[in-house]
Amino acid sequence: MLVLQYYVIRATGTMTLILFTATVTLGLLNRSRVATDRWPRFVIDRIHRNASLLAAAFLAVHILSAVTDSFIAIPLTAAFIPLVHTYSTLGISAAAVACDLLLAVLISSLVKGRLGYGSWRAIHWLAYAAWPVALLHGIGNGIDRATPWMILIDLICVGSVLSALALRLLTVPRLEAV
Amino acid sequence: MRSERLIVDMISCSAHGMCAELLPERVSLDDWGYPVIDAAPLDPELVGLARIAVQSCPKLALRLQREPARAPARARR
Numbered sequence: 001m002l003v004l005q006y007y008v009i010r011a012t013g014t015m016t017l018i019l020f021t022a023t024v025t026l027g028l029l030n031r032s033r034v035a036t037d038r039w040p041r042f043v044i045d046r047i048h049r050n051a052s053l054l055a056a057a058f059l060a061v062h063i064l065s066a067v068t069d070s071f072i073a074i075p076l077t078a079a080f081i082p083l084v085h086t087y088s089t090l091g092i093s094a095a096a097v098a099c100d101l102l103l104a105v106l107i108s109s110l111v112k113g114r115l116g117y118g119s120w121r122a123i124h125w126l127a128y129a130a131w132p133v134a135l136l137h138g139i140g141n142g143i144d145r146a147t148p149w150m151i152l153i154d155l156i157c158v159g160s161v162l163s164a165l166a167l168r169l170l171t172v173p174r175l176e177a178v
Numbered sequence: 179m180r181s182e183r184l185i186v187d188m189i190s191c192s193a194h195g196m197c198a199e200l201l202p203e204r205v206s207l208d209d210w211g212y213p214v215i216d217a218a219p220l221d222p223e224l225v226g227l228a229r230i231a232v233q234s235c236p237k238l239a240l241r242l243q244r245e246p247a248r249a250p251a252r253a254r255r
Binding site: 030033040041042045046112113116117120 | 190194195196199200233234236237238
């Protein structure tokens, strides 16, 4: 059982990174108003929303499997409060920061209608802070961090977000000047 | 049962156009990409789709409004 849990922690962590990256990339593409006949705006928007919920589910399993593992013995508080645990303090603190930011983004999006557009958008920007922090947690703590396939996944994730960000920076000022 | 109609806050709208993709039955776009909305009460089979369009508006500019009680009386006249 312990060995299975060890795999679950690694697999859900990697899946969370991939889904979180997809969410950020699609969000950036949507902000740049990218659309084709086969990929209209609402399709990208819907996948952005659904990928984010799926990422949250994987993150929940990732956190639960990590805090219940008796070998690494991370307390549940360490998943939300930085600097409470001495095991890889920096990496686990990064995870806690990313987790808190993502909780704010998730909850604010679930109550977007009640929150109003301005507040929702201000909170949604926290996702841009959470993504690199989550990536650093993977690079810092991931057991598979040095394997070629994990380095490849990290590189693809960075490339995906950076190219979508470049597109956003190139297109959005032009959109808003109109 | 009171019917609902779709309304848009044109001040908040920034012409993302998702409403026209999701509810072409009631929303078309003008030359600048802003929505032109059919203000007639929604048919029951369109209400679910209209609700999805409302939830999808990136600027929260689209709303469903309950038709005022006196409106049907005027319609009958």
